[in-house]
Amino acid sequence: MRSLPLTFCAALVAGTIALPASAAPADPKTDEPRDEKRSGTVSVTPSRVSPDGEVELRVDVCGKGRSARGNSEAFTSEARFAPADGKGLVAHARIRSDAAPDDYEIWVTCEDGHGRATGTVTVVRHSRPSPVAPVRAGGGGTALLAEQAAADEGPGTRHTVIGLGLGAVAAVAVALRSVRRRRTAAH
Incomplete structure (x- = not known):
């Protein structure tokens, strides 16, 4: 993805070195300011974002331009710039929800076509929140108390012994009652 810009930069450097000084323009100034190509950078906030996230883009290269358009392979659609508090656009x-984690270049062109800006946004892996239980909601904190009580209490050895003892008492009571019924029926 970055090889194309590097190729263009290398070609520009090679052409500049090979160009003789006599072939350079004598007067770099132009009479018409509309011929001037302004360039700048795109401010991206946040610079690292997950797929399906949203970023804010700012440029100040368009001068008094009222709008600009921005594109990137990472965007779901073209970004349309509008004036912002006198601080550019x-x-x-x-x-995109299917954007792979990588650095993506952003290109912005001013409406008058005489200003351009570039920037980069970094797409990172999804950071999905994991649920935490129990949910601490309602009852003025009773969820926290219920969680602690449930952790402290529970069927343990003590509860098992008590249950077995009550079961034995019930079995003895049923046996004694059965014996008593037989004796009263025999008389």
Whole structure:
């Protein structure tokens, strides 16, 4: 993904070195300011985002331009810039839900076509929140108390012994009652 910009930069450097000084323009100034190509950078907030997340983009390269358009392979659609508090232009863009974790270049072109800006957004893996139990909600904190009580109490050895003892008492009571019925029936 980065090899294409590197190729263009290498070609530009090679062409600049090979260009003789006499072939360079004598006067770099132009009479018409509209011919000037402004360039700048795109401010991306947050710079690291998960797929299906949203980023805010800001540029100040468009001068008095009222709008601009931005694109990236990571965006679901074209970002449309509008004026923002006298501090350049701002837009919001959504990251594709199927965007692979990587660095993606952003290109912005001013509406007058004389300003351009570039930037980078980093797409990271989904950071899905994992649920935490129990949910601490309602009852003014009773969920916390219930959690502690459930952890402290529970069927343990003490409860097993008590249960067996009560079962033995019940078995003896049933046996004695059966014996008593037989004796009263025999008389």
